[in-house]
Amino acid sequence: MDFLEPRYIPMNRRRRIYEGKAKILYEGPEPGTLIQHFKDDATAFNNKKHQIVDGKGVLNNRISEYVFMHLNAMGIPTHFIRRLNMREQLIREVEIVPLEIVVRNVAAGSLSQRLGIEEGTVLPRSIIEFYYKSDELGDPMVSEEHITAFGWATPQEIDDMMALAIRVNDFLSGLFLGVGIRLVDFKMECGRLWEGDMMRIVVADEISPDSCRLWDIASNEKLDKDRFRRDMGGLVEAYQEVARRLGILVDNEPPANGGPRLVQ
Ligand code: UDP
Numbered sequence: 001m002d003f004l005e006p007r008y009i010p011m012n013r014r015r016r017i018y019e020g021k022a023k024i025l026y027e028g029p030e031p032g033t034l035i036q037h038f039k040d041d042a043t044a045f046n047n048k049k050h051q052i053v054d055g056k057g058v059l060n061n062r063i064s065e066y067v068f069m070h071l072n073a074m075g076i077p078t079h080f081i082r083r084l085n086m087r088e089q090l091i092r093e094v095e096i097v098p099l100e101i102v103v104r105n106v107a108a109g110s111l112s113q114r115l116g117i118e119e120g121t122v123l124p125r126s127i128i129e130f131y132y133k134s135d136e137l138g139d140p141m142v143s144e145e146h147i148t149a150f151g152w153a154t155p156q157e158i159d160d161m162m163a164l165a166i167r168v169n170d171f172l173s174g175l176f177l178g179v180g181i182r183l184v185d186f187k188m189e190c191g192r193l194w195e196g197d198m199m200r201i202v203v204a205d206e207i208s209p210d211s212c213r214l215w216d217i218a219s220n221e222k223l224d225k226d227r228f229r230r231d232m233g234g235l236v237e238a239y240q241e242v243a244r245r246l247g248i249l250v251d252n253e254p255p256a257n258g259g260p261r262l263v264q
Helices: 056-073 109-115 144-151 155-177 236-243
Strands: 017-018 023-025 033-039 041-044 048-052 081-082 088-094 099-106 122-132 181-197 198-204 212-216
Touching: 041 056, 041 109, 056 088, 056 155, 088 181, 099 155, 122 144, 122 155, 144 155, 155 181, 155 198, 212 236
Parallel strands: none
Antiparallel strands: 017 023, 023 033, 033 088, 041 048, 081 088, 099 122, 099 181, 181 198, 181 212
């Protein structure tokens, strides 16, 4: 099927630009484009925990495509162009801002641990946090002061990223609420997209159950990567459930021959 793709470039002839924990970036078919490839690797606790989860990359590719397509359609700028195949999407090349932007609606994870707020407590308002992307340092939380003092982003870029984060949070909260899922928190990344002399901040990377906390509204069941972090099992089934509710998967059958059934 991949070979029917008009711009298919055989794997072995592609130049690999970058390999991360869950994704690989290859040179794209045109200047200014890249191919983002979703692997099946699941990692947590700064790579101390690592496992291959069959089918995860395929699901994240589809779920992230769905989210980014809708963001684009709403006029929220992203790096996403289109999905190429089961594991890959064509994206615009951006300069990644070395920050993870976390938006929280409900207390969980590190916020609960750090501040002693019980998981599940609805926050008085959505909270935006910044973490400096550094595996060596374990992605420390940083303030706007650190970000501007060390030149990771300008005050204007911080404003732009916060405005994008609020819009993405509003969209995602509504999207998931509509399918019976509470968006507890999520992480996003931004990039600088150059168009001639003009630069603008766009949403980059991925938005998937790897980077969101998603709880079933009725049962509070976790439908996200916490199932892996907390050894709960059923990771692929949970991601399939998210995809099924979003209308991406036809049904919720167990994967046959190593992959879920997908609508083309
Ligand atoms: N997150 C992520 N990548 C990271 C750290 C966090 O995608 O490197 C996401 C995580 O899935 C959750 C949100 O950001 O949806 C907030 O994570 P938190 O700070 O609570 O950290 P954790 O409990 O994952 O250590």
